[in-house]
Amino acid sequence: MPSAASGPEPVGDVLKAVSVEMSGPRIITANDGRWGQVVSEEFSYAQAAGSFITGTEALVADAARTFCNENMAPQIRAWEQAKAFPVDLLRVASQSGLINMAIPEAYGGPGLSVRAACIATAEIAACCAAAATTFAANDLALKPILLAGTEAQKDEFVRALIARQGLASFCLTEPDAGSNPAELRTSVREDGSDLVINGAKQWITNSGIAELLVVFVREPGTQGNKGIRCVLIPTKTSGVSIGKPEAKMGQHASYTGAITFTDVRVPKSNLLDGDGFKIAMRTLDYSRPVTAAIGLGICMGSLEDALPYALTRVQGGKPIAEHQLIQRRIAIMSSLTLETRLLVLQSASLLDLGQPSTHTASVAKYRASTNAVEVADHAVQILGGYGYSGEYGPEKRYRDARVLPIYEGTTEIQELVIAREALRPYRNTQI
Numbered sequence: 001m002p003s004a005a006s007g008p009e010p011v012g013d014v015l016k017a018v019s020v021e022m023s024g025p026r027i028i029t030a031n032d033g034r035w036g037q038v039v040s041e042e043f044s045y046a047q048a049a050g051s052f053i054t055g056t057e058a059l060v061a062d063a064a065r066t067f068c069n070e071n072m073a074p075q076i077r078a079w080e081q082a083k084a085f086p087v088d089l090l091r092v093a094s095q096s097g098l099i100n101m102a103i104p105e106a107y108g109g110p111g112l113s114v115r116a117a118c119i120a121t122a123e124i125a126a127c128c129a130a131a132a133t134t135f136a137a138n139d140l141a142l143k144p145i146l147l148a149g150t151e152a153q154k155d156e157f158v159r160a161l162i163a164r165q166g167l168a169s170f171c172l173t174e175p176d177a178g179s180n181p182a183e184l185r186t187s188v189r190e191d192g193s194d195l196v197i198n199g200a201k202q203w204i205t206n207s208g209i210a211e212l213l214v215v216f217v218r219e220p221g222t223q224g225n226k227g228i229r230c231v232l233i234p235t236k237t238s239g240v241s242i243g244k245p246e247a248k249m250g251q252h253a254s255y256t257g258a259i260t261f262t263d264v265r266v267p268k269s270n271l272l273d274g275d276g277f278k279i280a281m282r283t284l285d286y287s288r289p290v291t292a293a294i295g296l297g298i299c300m301g302s303l304e305d306a307l308p309y310a311l312t313r314v315q316g317g318k319p320i321a322e323h324q325l326i327q328r329r330i331a332i333m334s335s336l337t338l339e340t341r342l343l344v345l346q347s348a349s350l351l352d353l354g355q356p357s358t359h360t361a362s363v364a365k366y367r368a369s370t371n372a373v374e375v376a377d378h379a380v381q382i383l384g385g386y387g388y389s390g391e392y393g394p395e396k397r398y399r400d401a402r403v404l405p406i407y408e409g410t411t412e413i414q415e416l417v418i419a420r421e422a423l424r425p426y427r428n429t430q431i
């Protein structure tokens with residue numbers, strides 16, 4: 001460091017030194033704590049900055065928005081009241097490629113990039129967050145099979161399920177194991193050529209409509225994150241019992257419920273190879289950007305609810321958009337939405353580049369969740385009494401947003417993960 005007396009180092013000299021260094025082989029310390037994860041030697045700026053979308057991605061966004069406007073928007077309030085999502089429409093969404101979005105074509109999915117899947121998910125969530133949760137939970141459930149399954153398992157449980165337009169559930173949480181899945185107790189034991197499963201899962205999305213359950217279980221005599229495995233259980237297997245749908249604050253059209261397993265028998269070939277805890281954590285690295293995209297959709301929809309209203313609602317002789325205190329809310333909403341979009345695209349870009357980043361995925365999920373709640377709250381306030389009314393969008397978005405800081409790892413858990421990952425490069429360094 002130059003001393004104050006010697007003055008700053010001449011910038012020209014610094015740039016000259018850098019250009020010499022760049023002309024030779026570049027040695028990069030990935031994730032050095034200052035610049036975050038370095039993506040590759042030949043990154044494109046769009047991927048690295050994550051702030052632009054491609055023409056193909058724009059087409060995906062348009063297609064998702066059109067699907068939602070034509071098939072979902074007019075019915076959402078009815079589904080909300082019925083606390084149900086039409087299963088027939090799930091089949092249509094599956095055929096249209098809005099479910100299983102990032103599943104490779106080789107396994108029957110449309111094979112979109114994670115970025116494109118996130119962009120479509122945001123569009124779906126801007127229309128109805130419950131639909132986005134329903135669709136995304138299926139992709140979450142199939143990810144462990146893609147990560148750890150054999151070709152035969154991918155064929156039997158992914159390709160065949162998609163061909164039937166069926167859904168899957170990701171079953172990790174238990175009544176006594178939420179934030180800390182290492183405390184899960186659902187057991188698996190071998191019996192001849194079978195596995196026998198006993199236990200209970202809680203808060204499972206698509207419970208009651210999923211054909212396949214991707215269930216995290218514990219081997220006998222193990223504890224903590226050791227001895228956890230992942231087993232594939234068709235819902236119709238004897239001994240599987242589906243609880244009634246939970247009464248929730250929001251996302252009413254998304255099914256959530258408990259599932260119990262009593263002496264459930266499946267063949268050993270239904271067991272995924274490898275450490276189930278690691279499979280679950282790797283899956284969450286992939287799914288958290290998609291959950292962040294649901295938050296982005298809520299932000300986008302909230303802006304669309306509030307801004308036209310603020311321009312037309314006249315109070316005190318002028319549109320409320322001309323009152324500076326309303327402008328402050330609009331500025332916050334707009335800023336948080338942009339922040340959320342950048343984080344979604346950045347975290348998805350890393351996955352597309354084959355560089356899952358626990359840190360970036362958690363930051364995206366963390367900020368998108370809290371931003372969605374805050375942005376939805378501002379929309380309620382801008383619409384005043386109409387914002388509080390169940391007849392208009394903001395009230396539903398506000399209730400729908402509130403689960404984001406809870407599911408897929410709570411805000412507190414994201415904070416722990418982010419702090420752990422931020423500290424990692426500095427551990428064991430000499431001061």
Ligand SMILES: Cc1cc2nc3c(=O)[nH]c(=O)nc-3n(C[C@H](O)[C@H](O)[C@H](O)COP(=O)(O)OP(=O)(O)OC[C@H]3O[C@@H](n4cnc5c(N)ncnc54)[C@H](O)[C@@H]3O)c2cc1C
Pocket residue numbers: 137169170171172173175177178179180202203204205206248256403406407408409410411412413
């Ligand atoms: C609508 C909905 C859908 C869901 N879908 C699924 C699904 O499809 N599959 C699935 O497996 N799970 C699902 N979940 C479960 C969800 O992931 C859990 O609810 C979540 O992980 C929190 O667990 P918990 O509810 O048991 O809360 P707890 O773990 O009991 O936490 C309660 C509070 O304590 C805080 N806390 C806990 N531990 C710590 C700590 N170490 N430090 C600081 N604070 C802490 C939490 O952040 C939270 O605020 C769903 C939940 C909901 C509500």
